[in-house]
Amino acid sequence: MSDLEALRALMEADRWIERVVGQRSHLPELSELASVEEELRAMAQQLRAGDEVLAPLRAAADEAARESERLRSRQDTLRAKLDASTANARELTALQHELDSVGTMLRASEDHELDLMSELEPLESTRADLTANAQPLAARRGELRATIDALQATLDEELRALRDDREVRASALRRELRVLYDAALARAGGSGAAQVIEGRCDGCRLALAPLDLDHWRQRAHDLTFACPECGRVLLP
């Protein structure tokens, strides 16, 4: 294998690896997952904000219900006392008076309870809608995570094989060329060599100046001419 062939083989292996690495990090499922997670986070935030309003209202409604219950039971006790009473007229009047006042308090408490319930209802239904809408999204998030894990595991396996193959190709390269290539690879990333296609470096897309293009033509077969922009070894 000539130096040029060996260098080109290594460049192709590195470019292949770069494509798979790019594919791995740009899976369409990853961007869908990001937007699903963002939507779920926004919903959770709405839910928390809603609960901050709901919690004190629920507590107040519970308190009002307990108060109505207490007044109803007091009303029952007073009625029973009145019905069974052997008390004198003054005591009867006092009982009747208390019964009236408990009745007034009970009506007020029940009205208050109703007001709170009608405040709670729309909030509860918004909360229920939010929770219902979040369920399919949460399910989709689970599906996406599983799909991504499976795809990335397959790509990781492919990458392991590609990197093994790359090492075989790299060890076929002469030492000086390998040092040159590795240095360019470390600088430019992806691959340490590129090709000149229609006067451009196909690594960084820079159009070579006419003078550079002349220099490259003279030195291309020495495999030492580096792209002035990205530093990759420019292959003929």
Ligand SMILES: [Zn+2]
């Ligand atoms: Zn370049």
